[in-house]
Amino acid sequence: MTGSSPPLRVAMVGNGFMGAAHSQAWRVAPRFFDLPLEPRMSVLVGRDAGRAAGAAARWGWAESSDDWRSVLDRDDVDLVDIVTPGWSHAEIAIAALEAGKHVLCEKPLANSVEEARAMADAAARAASRGVFAMVGFTYRRVPAATLARDLIAAGRIGTVRQLSVSYLQDWLVDPLAPFTWRLDKEQAGSGALGDIGAHAIDLAQYVTGRQLVSVSGTLETLVTERPVLAESHGLSGTAGVGTATVTVDDRALFTGRFDDGVLGGFEASRFSTGRKNALRFEVSGSLGALSFDLENLNALQFYDGTADPATRGFSTILVTEPEHPYMEAWWPSGHLIGYEHGFSHQVRDLVDAIARGEQPRPSFDDGLQVQRALEAVELSSQNGSAWTALAETEEYA
């Protein structure tokens, strides 16, 4: 516990699935990590006052509000955590940074490159005053993924030659699954591409330390009309009367060229029957390879090509040792962690960076880079999968 540390008073805007995950992290992180500032769960903001009050009571926020702007006027709020759909990120984040609040914003950063650029510019202005912004690509903080990054940076697989990254889910396989905000371009920006493909892009860039420079892609919508939503539960909900038109992709397939010439293969789909939350990568190098699957998130597969040929093969590293990233704070070796721990690690890293007066990563510039990749894939798909440079997205915006 950090009882004597100065407070970091947090307001969270949004109260859906991500609101629950972030609330848990704000509560748990200071109990397992020694943080230089003590997070206080001050205000939860939701559009519906009754729901916001209920969520605040359940998750442990001191107060609730139905007006995010009023929170920005308060002196007793230091950080705004944005867990709303993409369409509202830019407006809230820019206003919060201008009001002198640090910002944590869910991914993808925005619904367009234009919005993401405005957010990155606001973040740069704020950083010059010691106010910081971070985007929530939380899977960087799964210890096995962080370890993969460390091993690649240490040269353990030699020169990276190829990689493939996929993020596979199946919650839209049923054509009667109702229309939710994630299927509406106005609200979500894009479909599988932005919702889960954004994670794949960020993770690929983070783990390999490289940046995408051009892409060639195809987007596909497999079910174009769905029943309207009666009531939402988790990602989906119950169907009401009437239908709505799906305006985003269900599946995105693309290849991407990195700045050092490496070619990567990417897939993001919500139609991968049987795959629930399978974010996978495999990176192959001149001396070895690494392979990861979020559905088995405590494990990292490592092929050491320098080992004795008689016994070498992919081996499983159980990433639960105190020597592994973040793991010293948790349980004895072999006692597994879960999906939610990445959010606590995100809080730890954010709070540490703010206390040190340093830019937390992934920054809004990192979020802008991913947004440019998303927009380049969309442009490419509209142009018969033509290779499209990320730079072209700035002209397009």
Ligand code: SOE
């Ligand atoms: C739904 O596809 C979803 O909740 C995404 O929105 C999250 O970003 C991802 O982490 C899990 O799946």
